[in-house]
């Protein structure tokens with residue numbers, strides 16, 4: 001009997017910049033305070049990529065190189081690199097192309113996926129389909145964002161939230177049923193009003209006016225996003241469990257997008273999960289957009305056991321949201 005091919009996660013790598021931006025640093029920059037930030041978001045500090053000429057690809061490269069080292073392969077063995085990001089090095093070419101060149105992934109093709117905070121889940125589903133098709137043997141999916149590049153550090157509504165990071169997983173064929181099991185992905189473009197960057201695209205190309213009026217920074221109307229995120233992430237996670245005849249008891253870990261501790265708690269409650277089963281590192285890194293979910297996997301990797309059912313869940317700009325069920329296989 002020919003066994004079905006699934007896409008197993010066979011290695012994880014991550015990278016966080018050294019420089020820390022703490023709540024106390026932010027107190028000196030805008031009218032905010034450590035207590036407000038911690039109680040409203042759960043964040044204490046975030047990492048910032050500092051240095052002339054450093055961009056998102058410079059975080060992708062160490063994350064993917066680490067993953068290759070752990071798996072004992074050369075970057076030349078990678079078939080495809082997908083980079084989920086809203087902070088590409090340039091509008092074009094894709095950050096994935098630039099990163100492949102920098103790391104010597106000479107045989108890979110690569111492209112970027114723009115789905116904001118859900119970008120990693122969208123890319124993971126895409127990468128898994130490529131493996132399941134039988135055409136590709138090693139697909140790397142990386143979530144990476146240099147959010148500091150599009151954050152206005154005079155706007156207290158947004159500058160306390162974001163940080164920089166990258167993390168990646170390697171997908172390989174598996175014939176014992178491990179890896180990506182199912183995915184529910186959603187989007188609703190009417191959410192554009194609440195979370196976007198106003199200029200720099202074809203709608204409003206860069207001009208002196210767009211720069212002086214600070215339109216090249218992330219804009220967020222927090223409350224509507226918060227409400228949609230609580231409902232969206234909890235609903236889709238519950239729907240994924242139901243579709244796969246699972247309950248919270250069957251789940252070893254929830255890996256939620258790290259935008260706000262209150263959104264994470266609401267999702268865990270809805271799934272009937274106790275806090276010990278939820279990966280939370282928002283206090284250390286803030287919201288790193290596409291990087292949050294693989295960054296958690298990287299940090300918790302040593303605690304994951306073969307056969308663990310893991311739910312990855314995200315909500316973000318677009319609106320985009322979704323949940324993916326993984327059976328850990330390495």
Ligand code: UT7
Nearest residue numbers: 032033036040117156157160222223225226229259260316
């Ligand atoms: O990852 C992409 C998806 N994004 C999200 O999921 C984020 C969703 N939204 C949120 O997490 C929350 O809405 C925020 C953390 C962004 C804001 O929290 P909130 O509880 O919704 O606060 P708010 O925007 O309703 O503001 C409450 C008050 C306001 O003052 P007034 O009008 O009540 O006097 C704000 O001006 O808090 C004020 N405020 C601050 N105060 C101190 C806003 N930002 C700050 C700040 N420090 N940094």
